[in-house]
Amino acid sequence: MDAPEPDTPFAAVTAQTTRFGRIYQTYLDKSTPYVAYRWSSTGALFLLFALRIVIARGWYIVAYSLGIYLLNLFLAFISPKFDPSLEADESMEEGGESLPTKEEEEFRPFVRRLPEFKFWYSCTKAIAIGFTCSWFTIFDLPVFWPVLVIYWLILFFLTMRRQIQHMVKYRYVPFTVGKAKYSNK
Template sequence: MDAPEPDTPFAAVSAQTTRVGRIYQAYLDKSTPFITYRWVGTGILTLAFALRIVFAQGWYIVAYSLGIYLLNLFLAFLTPKFDPSLEQDEGMEAGESSLPTKEDSEFRPFVRRLPEFKFWYSATKAIAIGFACSWSEIFNLPVFWPVLVVYWLILFCLTMRRQIQHMIKYRYVPFTVGKTRYSKNSS
């Protein structure tokens, strides 16, 4: 196939979408250090979605699907990138331990499977899509919503219990709250 001529409408549309994509990416890059503001915006969007569901009294399947997706993202956010249980099994075969056992052992920081920015970005996109779906009657399926709420709560409790047991067993903390921070000027 030959490349489209620069004067064709397709080339003009392609150039505009590329330009818009670059501008969008530039704004995303600029928002990276503003963690609190990003999450406050996502919280406001979540509140708007929740109010839409409550006042419209419908779109429970959309809300349930969004809840399952957000739970999946949250679990990926809490999980280490390199699973210590798999590394321990491989280390057992080789006769070595993957966790440091002495003070002079190598320090390995906690690396998430899903970084914070990607977690925020995916969650915000999902909430925005769910909010948009809540305005279309095609997604308003009749369901008995208390069953969905109870099922989601059971799923949340079971998966979080398993995740917390995994954290305790392999001694990692996915949050930096309460950890010691050292400054550059420690004299």
């Protein structure tokens, strides 16, 4: 398909969507340093969604799907970008050494598989989509919600137990308090 002529209506629509996309991206870029405000607004949106589900007494499949997706995002957020178990297997096959286990050995900083901003952005989009879906009756499927809650809790605890065992085995901590600050004495 050829590119649209500059004076066609399609080109005008494309120009407008491109303009709105740039404005949207500008606001996203400006929100980057305000971590607490971003997560507070996402938490408020999540509470609004939860309130909608509780008051409407429906859309449990939407809530369950959102819970599974958020769990998947959280696991990617606390997982290292380069899996130490795979690197350890490769280094053992090559006859090399494994990960550093003593203070004298090389320091490797923790690099997330899913950076914080992308984690926040994906969570916010998912909650907004879930909230929107909760207003359409086509997504209100009849289910016995306690089974979904129990299944999600079992899935959460088993997955987190496995992830914590992985963290302990390969000695990494996915959370940092922040950069060390030194004062003038």
